[in-house]
Amino acid sequence: MSLTNKLQFSFMKDLGAPALMALNQAGKKKRPPKPNPHFGPPLKSAKRLKEIMTRHYFLARYARGARPVAWVTSGAPVELLRAFGFYTIYPENHGALCGAQKMGPKLCQAAEEHGYHPDLCSYARIDLGHYFTGITPAGRLPKPDLLFASNNICQTVLYWYKALAHYHNVPLLLFDTPYNFRDITDSDVSFMSAQLEEMIPVLERVSGRKFVMERFQEIVQMAHDTSALWGQVLATMSHRPAPMTIFDAFVHLAPVVSLRGLPVSREYYKLLLAELQERVSLGIGAVTNENKRLMWDNIAIWYKVRDYAELFASKGMNFVAATYTNAWAETIHYLDQAKPFESMARAYGLVILNNNLNHRLGLMEQMIKDYQVDGLVIHSARSCKPYSVGQYDMKRLLMERLGVPSVVIEADITDSRHYSEEQAQVRLEAFFEALEN
Amino acid sequence: MPYFAGIDVGSLSSDAVIIDGDANILGFSVQPTGAHSTNAAEAALAEALDKAAVSRADLAYIVATGYGRVSVPFAHKRITEISCHGLGAHHLFPDTGTVIDIGGQDSKVIRLDKFGKVVDFSMNDKCAAGTGRFLEVMAERLGVSLDQMGALSQQAQREIEISSVCTVFAESEVVSLIARNQPKAEIIRGLHKAIVGRVWSMVKALGVTGAVTMSGGVAKNQGVVKLMEAKLGQKVHIHSEPQIIGALGAALAALRGGKA
Ligand SMILES: Nc1ncnc2c1ncn2[C@@H]1O[C@H](COP(=O)(O)OP(=O)(O)OP(=O)(O)O)[C@@H](O)[C@H]1O
Ligand code: SF4
Ligand SMILES: [Mg+2]
Numbered sequence: 001m002s003l004t005n006k007l008q009f010s011f012m013k014d015l016g017a018p019a020l021m022a023l024n025q026a027g028k029k030k031r032p033p034k035p036n037p038h039f040g041p042p043l044k045s046a047k048r049l050k051e052i053m054t055r056h057y058f059l060a061r062y063a064r065g066a067r068p069v070a071w072v073t074s075g076a077p078v079e080l081l082r083a084f085g086f087y088t089i090y091p092e093n094h095g096a097l098c099g100a101q102k103m104g105p106k107l108c109q110a111a112e113e114h115g116y117h118p119d120l121c122s123y124a125r126i127d128l129g130h131y132f133t134g135i136t137p138a139g140r141l142p143k144p145d146l147l148f149a150s151n152n153i154c155q156t157v158l159y160w161y162k163a164l165a166h167y168h169n170v171p172l173l174l175f176d177t178p179y180n181f182r183d184i185t186d187s188d189v190s191f192m193s194a195q196l197e198e199m200i201p202v203l204e205r206v207s208g209r210k211f212v213m214e215r216f217q218e219i220v221q222m223a224h225d226t227s228a229l230w231g232q233v234l235a236t237m238s239h240r241p242a243p244m245t246i247f248d249a250f251v252h253l254a255p256v257v258s259l260r261g262l263p264v265s266r267e268y269y270k271l272l273l274a275e276l277q278e279r280v281s282l283g284i285g286a287v288t289n290e291n292k293r294l295m296w297d298n299i300a301i302w303y304k305v306r307d308y309a310e311l312f313a314s315k316g317m318n319f320v321a322a323t324y325t326n327a328w329a330e331t332i333h334y335l336d337q338a339k340p341f342e343s344m345a346r347a348y349g350l351v352i353l354n355n356n357l358n359h360r361l362g363l364m365e366q367m368i369k370d371y372q373v374d375g376l377v378i379h380s381a382r383s384c385k386p387y388s389v390g391q392y393d394m395k396r397l398l399m400e401r402l403g404v405p406s407v408v409i410e411a412d413i414t415d416s417r418h419y420s421e422e423q424a425q426v427r428l429e430a431f432f433e434a435l436e437n
Numbered sequence: 438m439p440y441f442a443g444i445d446v447g448s449l450s451s452d453a454v455i456i457d458g459d460a461n462i463l464g465f466s467v468q469p470t471g472a473h474s475t476n477a478a479e480a481a482l483a484e485a486l487d488k489a490a491v492s493r494a495d496l497a498y499i500v501a502t503g504y505g506r507v508s509v510p511f512a513h514k515r516i517t518e519i520s521c522h523g524l525g526a527h528h529l530f531p532d533t534g535t536v537i538d539i540g541g542q543d544s545k546v547i548r549l550d551k552f553g554k555v556v557d558f559s560m561n562d563k564c565a566a567g568t569g570r571f572l573e574v575m576a577e578r579l580g581v582s583l584d585q586m587g588a589l590s591q592q593a594q595r596e597i598e599i600s601s602v603c604t605v606f607a608e609s610e611v612v613s614l615i616a617r618n619q620p621k622a623e624i625i626r627g628l629h630k631a632i633v634g635r636v637w638s639m640v641k642a643l644g645v646t647g648a649v650t651m652s653g654g655v656a657k658n659q660g661v662v663k664l665m666e667a668k669l670g671q672k673v674h675i676h677s678e679p680q681i682i683g684a685l686g687a688a689l690a691a692l693r694g695g696k697a
Contacts (some may be wrong), residue, residue, distance in 0.1 A: 392559075392642040399557055400644075408559070422504070427560060430519035433697040434555045 005065030013059055038313035040241075040285050043248060045272045052264055053254050057138040063087040064142035068207040071144040071164065074257055075153040076175055077348045079223045079335070080196060081146075082261040083216040084207035089141055090258040094130070095123035099302030099414030101137045108415050110135070121383040122415040124160040131167055144168055146206045150175035152354040154386045171206065173199050177349045181356055184349055192345035217337040220344070223261040224335040229269035230256045231329030236276040237320040238371050241285025242293070243276045246319035247309040248286065250300045256328045287318040292435055293372055296322035297364070297394075298379040298387045299413045315432060321371040323364060327352050330363070357390045361397060368402055375435050376406035382418045407431035439497035442485070443687025444478050444512065445521065446470060446505025449541030449569065450654060451477035452684040453485035455496075460528065460692060464489025465681045474505035481684075498691040502683055504542070514695035519547055519558050521686030524697075526650040527553025528689055529682070530674040534647020537665070537673075538683070539636060539655035541569045546639040548646060559639040565604040567635030569655045574604060575628050578611050579621055583658070586629075589622045590660030596626035607631065629660040637668055650674040652682035 063069050067087040072078050074092045081088060098107055099122075107129030108122050114132055116125055130136050147170060149161040158174065165172035175195055178188050200211050233252070236243050244252075252272060255265035279285075294312070296319050301308070312319065331350045336343035352360060367373065378395060380388045395406045407427050412418035438458060445452045447470060454465045466484035470477045478501070486493055501512035502521040509515070518538070526536040527549055536547040544567050548557040565571045576583050597619055601607040607628070614624050632655070649669060655661055656679035666673055676682060690697055 395557075396642060396644060405557065423560075426504075426517055426519070430517040430555065430558060433517060433520045437554055437697060 002065050005062075006067075009059070009062045009066030013062075036310065036313070038288055038310070038316075040279075040288055043244060043252075043272070043275060045252070045268070045275050046248075048268060048271060049252055049254070052259070052268060056259065060087065060089060060138065060142050061140045062142075064145075068145045068209075069142045070146045070148050071161075072147075073149045073153060073157045073161070075348060075351050075353070076148050076150040077196065077344045078148070079219050079261045079340075079344065080199065080216070081148060081203065082219045083211060084203045084209045086146070086207060087142065088258065089144070091127040092123045093254060093258045094136065094138060094141065095126040095414055096300070096302050097137055098126050098130075100305065102303050102416065103135070103137060104303065104412075104414035105417050107133070107135060108417075119382075121154070121156045121160070122412055123383065124156055126414060127160065128163065131164070144170050146170055146203075147172040148175070149173070150177060150348060152177040152348055152351050154353065154384070156385075171202060173202060175199075175348070177354050179356075180350060180354055180359075184346065188349060189342055189345045192349055193341035196341050196344060217340055219261045220335050220340045221337040222263065222266055224333055224337070226256055226260055226266040226269060227329055227332035227335070229266065229273055231333065233269055233273050233276060234321075234325060234329055236273070236280055239280045240293075240372070241283070241287065241290040242318055242320040243279035243284060243286060245286040245309060245313075246296050246322045246325060247300075247305050249322065249325040250305060253325055253328065260328075260332070285318070287313045287316060289316040290318045291316040292374045293318055293320045295319065295364070295367060295371065295373040295376045296324065296379070297376060297391065298381050299324050299384060301379055301381075301409070301411045301419065302414050303416045304411070304419070311428070317375075317435075319377070321367045321373060323352060323360070323367070326363075326367065353386045357394070360390070361394055364394065364398060365402060368398070368404055373404065375431065376404055377431070378406055378408045380408050380410045382410070382412040383415065384413065405431070405434050438495070440489070440491045440495050441688050441691035442482060442496050442499045443521070443684040443689070443691055444482055444499065444501045444509055445503040445518065445681070445683035445687060446474050446478050446501065446509060447503045447518075447540050447683070448543075450680055451481045451503075451505070452681045453478075453481035454681050454684040454688045455485050455489040455491055456685075456688045456692060458692065460689060462685065463491060465678065465684065467678070467680050470505065474508035475510065478505065478509045498695065500687040500691040500695060502687040514690070516687060516690050516695075516697045518683050519545060519560075520555055520697040521683045521690065522652050523547050523549050523555045523686065524553055524689045525682035525684075525686030526652055526674075528685065529676050530648060530650050532648040533650040533674065535640070535643070535645050535649045537636060537640065537649060537651045538653040539567075539569060539632070539651070539661070540653040541573075544568050544636050544639070544653075544655075546636070546643050548643050551647075557643055559643050561635065561639060566601075566607065567632055569653065571604050571607070571632060572628065572655065572658065572661075574608060575611055575625075578608060579615070579624065581621065581625070586625055587657070587659035587661070590626040590629055591622075591663070593620070593622040593626040595623060596630055597623045599624075599627045599631045626660065629658070629664050632661060633664045633668060636665070640669075645669065648674060650676075650682075652676070652679045654680050656680075 070086040108125040110129035110133045111125040149157045259265040334347040451470045455463045464485045466481045468481045499512045501509035506515040522538045526533045545560045
């Protein structure tokens with residue numbers, strides 16, 4: 001880490017970023033968005049969220065050389081890296097950003113031109129496409145000093161990060177989590193926690209910092225609290241009317257995913273939770289006329305989030321639950337600073353995508369009951385095999401057991417070339433007809 | 438007396454049905470959709486009115502369905518094919534619990550409750566395999582007409598396995614089978630089997646309840662119907678005009694004031 005880089009980074013952090021961001025804001029004509037009669041008042045916290053995320057990506061440009069930089073998968077136990085002061089970049093979060101900005105096809109194509117198969121997860125293709133072209137809506141991403149992947153979400157990340165390790169010529173740490181077919185065993189836990197402990201010397205070498213147990217424990221506690229707060233945020237949607245929609249949650253999810261273990265994310269969710277609780281007490285709903293409550297399965301269709309939010313709201317339908325947003329509330333609160341490694345193994349070994357389908361079915365049943373869900377929209381994502389497998393069985397079983405109607409939309413998380421408006425429309429309309437009758 | 442019309446503008450055929458206030462079918466029409474959906478809808482409606490001896494001014498309500506439902510400017514309401522095939526099949530065969538519609542560009546399986554209301558559905562439209570278009574492409578390759586396919590396939594002593602699930606690959610497979618002088622009847626039976634296999638995965642995913650009614654043009658193909666019955670282990674209901682079931686459902690919805 002060079003001194004100049006460090007100075008530049010801390011200058012940017014304390015003075016440059018706020019100043020430039022203010023300038024950026026001033027430059028933009030403030031045109032308040034047209035009020036949409038189907039939505040309740042917008043969330044005030046959204047402004048703070050935007051600040052946090054913009055600042056995160058903005059500072060990222062100056063991170064290299066000043067702070068050790070790691071690229072991390074969404075399911076990896078990042079708390080360990082935080083103990084060494086890593087600046088973390090989440091390619092999946094970046095992929096979602098690209099998807100929302102409708103840049104998916106372009107970046108995917110760039111990867112395909114280098115021989116990557118169109119069936120490869122589009123987060124991976126976007127990331128590799130970014131590597132080949134440098135194109136990003138975030139200005140510039142800092143090159144990694146370290147890659148950190150866990151196969152608790154899929155096997156794709158393994159090969160994707162191996163490719164990154166090859167291109168960037170940096171070390172790759174892999175956290176291998178045995179798939180949970182039934183119940184997690186003690187030997188699973190010791191297998192996982194031993195790996196975490198073995199990573200410490202590598203992390204010390206790459207970061208140039210010593211591991212301090214107390215510091216690590218504080219971070220583990222902070223991540224625990226953040227995740228618990230996120231769970232409370234989501235739980236406010238069990239109220240009628242729900243104070244926010246899942247489409248909001250898709251966006252407000254960013255800090256718990258990518259800034260988990262940092263004070264800023266915990267503080268943010270306190271703010272958001274307070275606002276939501278106030279809305280609940282005042283009876284303010286995210287959708288003006290909430291008459292049907294829906295659940296979403298799988299990752300968002302990032303380029304359609306806005307359109308779908310408007311479409312469903314116009315019908316008085318509100319998404320109040322999603323297995324996806326729930327994933328960051330479901331297991332991370334297992335973290336326990338008294339047993340940091342062991343609890344971390346459980347928290348990350350038991351994430352939804354690493355857990356068996358019976359578990360997922362039970363979870364969905366519970367959520368349908370807790371959130372009083374009338375219908376289920378299932379996104380079959382071409383990118384994400386581990387999330388999309390079993391959905392048709394799940395659909396049938398939920399119908400049989402709870403009589404909940406559902407619809408499957410075949411699409412992709414970011415690669416809109418796999419989305420047909422016409423075909424999705426027919427399915428959604430038929431679903432509306434079935435729900436309304 | 439007021440009359441009601443349903444128009445189903447599909448990818449290949451545009452169909453219209455006229456009913457009276459007691460839901461009796463007075464006239465119907467099946468026309469090729471061709472390149473202009475609105476014209477096809479007009480033509481189908483005109484012919485159906487003509488057969489029903491009803492004048493257009495006496496139509497109280499018109500419902501459009503099918504992929505081209507947005508291209509029927511004179512419709513009072515647009516409803517999806519899913520609901521319409523359900524309504525039509527339930528009306529013709531009230532014990533219907535499952536509808537299998539195989540049209541030109543998509544195939545769907547619809548589950549109904551005992552009132553004909555849609556409970557669940559599954560659709561395949563990502564690729565042509567498993568649809569009528571697939572059979573059309575193959576009929577052309579084999580130089581037989583669509584009407585002949587069903588009867589021809591019944592003459593086969595055995596069937597030839599078509600291993601590709603993709604229309605493009607299956608077509609080259611058929612080309613090579615023809616080159617090796619394999620009997621047409623056996624190839625056709627293999628094709629029917631492939632189509633039934635594709636649709637079957639959807640049937641399995643939804644589960645079968647009650648009687649099964651097949652709708653859409655492919656229900657005219659006896660070869661496909663027989664294989665489907667064998668798979669199901671039960672007879673299926675086939676109306677004499679399976680292509681008009683969607684339009685009939687639309688007309689019934691019109692009778693209900695546009696309620697799906
Ligand atoms: N006489 C016939 N014998 C056998 N098959 C036939 C016959 N007439 C039509 N078909 C089949 O029916 C198919 C067309 O079905 P249909 O008219 O129901 O389609 P569509 O409603 O226009 O299509 P979609 O519902 O997919 O938009 C043709 O592709 C063909 O395979
Ligand atoms: S395959 Fe699924 S879990 Fe894996 S990176 Fe892609 S979207 Fe994430
Ligand atoms: Mg049709």
